[in-house]
Amino acid sequence: MKRAWENLMRFGAWLGGTFAFLLTGCALVFLLGILLMERASAGSVLQSVWSLVPQGLRLTGFTVSTAAAAVALSFPLAWALAAGIAFLLKPRWLHAARSAVSGVSAIPAVVFGYLSLRYFVPVIPSAWWGVTVTLILMSLMRHTLELTQINEQHYPAVEAAQAMGAYIYETILHTVFPLARRSYLSVALRMMSRCMGEGVAILLVLSAYGGGEDTLVTALMQTAGVTGVPGSARYAILLAALLTALIVLVNAVISFSLEGGRHGKKKAAE
């Protein structure tokens, strides 16, 4: 029996390895194919892409500024709600509150877009604020759950602070905050990453303004022809490169904030 399991699992692992190498190989061949195809006209591609850079940078500015504003405005609200649930709510309401927060975090992005389009856009005059409010709503719904879970991980420290006679503000500011600051930062950065990568909700909101404003993702969706007229492939490549660079940068900062860089890794290994 044990031997049969051993053989079965080994066969599964071998098959898995084959799949992993096949998938990686296919991806590499695909990338290589694109590079070889584009190599023939590299000069002209570079020249035509270069002329599109100012527009790409303007879209990047819009994307980063709306995402940063949404994180800056939604994080205190989400943190306060999470702290309220974890530390202030009466025990009999705790389960209901957690369930509610968990439930709303499952709502799809397209519903956020619809909610914004229907209830917020008619009272917000500018596209920038329309997008920012949509992202605030989305961040609040999705990340309050994570912040609540982070706060709850520090109950033992809170108990210790209680035993020392600390007030709530002293406990949260002097005990929970220093312990959870890396986790808070990583949640904020994940919020930012998600806000920058959001597509359908923002496209719906921007459709109501028609002022030529776009984020990198909505511009990419438009180059694929989602709103009717497809754009040029070179413009799409530029936008995809800018979006990838932004997301890679934010992900690098997330790993740095969680692991503490080279020094942190060394310390953790010790």
Next chain:
Amino acid sequence: MEKRKLRNNIFLAVTILLALGAVAMLALPLLRLAFDAVTALLRSWGVLPGIEAVIVKTLQVLLLVLALVLPISLLITLWMYEYLHGLALGRVQRFLKGLSRVPAVLVGLLGNWLISGNAQAHGSIWSMAALLTVMCLPFMISRVDAALRAVPEKYRMAGEALGGRRMAVLGLVVLPQALPQIVRACLRLVERILCEATALLTLMGAVMPDQVLATELFRLAWLGREDAAVLAFGLAALMILLRLTTTRRWRSEGEEANCRYNWW
């Protein structure tokens, strides 16, 4: 002493005010949506014509993606568990985590380019399933891998002490222990598949009628149709119900009573 109390009261007031603001921002649009959906339904029961076909297609795509993603991710995780250790394992895990954070629009664009010559493939179930599989595979592999590695080392050690080899212990001891976490990962995968619209819309290249639920909602909202409220409310309610019925309690009752700090 009085100063500390005053600061505490100010801190509490600010936190409670911000929390109430957050609750209002979350609850008000959802309540209005529920009201609009019920009003639209009361006005006419014939809203959302042809939604049955959309639901059937959504279920088909869901089943197809699950059938593709689950076995492949499980097999690749087994390979990682058996053959990757130390630095290589860390690098692969980090790479997978990075891949699972790639924005959906980039995956959709890739799919769009790959099938650009074939007009029929843009709205076909197979191309949608293939795209969602590519998108969800890194996420699922990292979740299954995390579930396997979260099983306490003592189980593995006990299995090996009884004469089991590494892979037999994995199959007979570790995998059953990790099963609840793997099921939770599957449910998160279902949520992702049902909610994904960005990648699918980019793949399709145009907003087509009678596709999956998320893209249909986008289409109705884009057209400014009133019955979009019913579909939006239905989709939100479905996802909330799915999450609530499948999320286990974070802690058991006894643990909660012991560890929770009660300010009141």
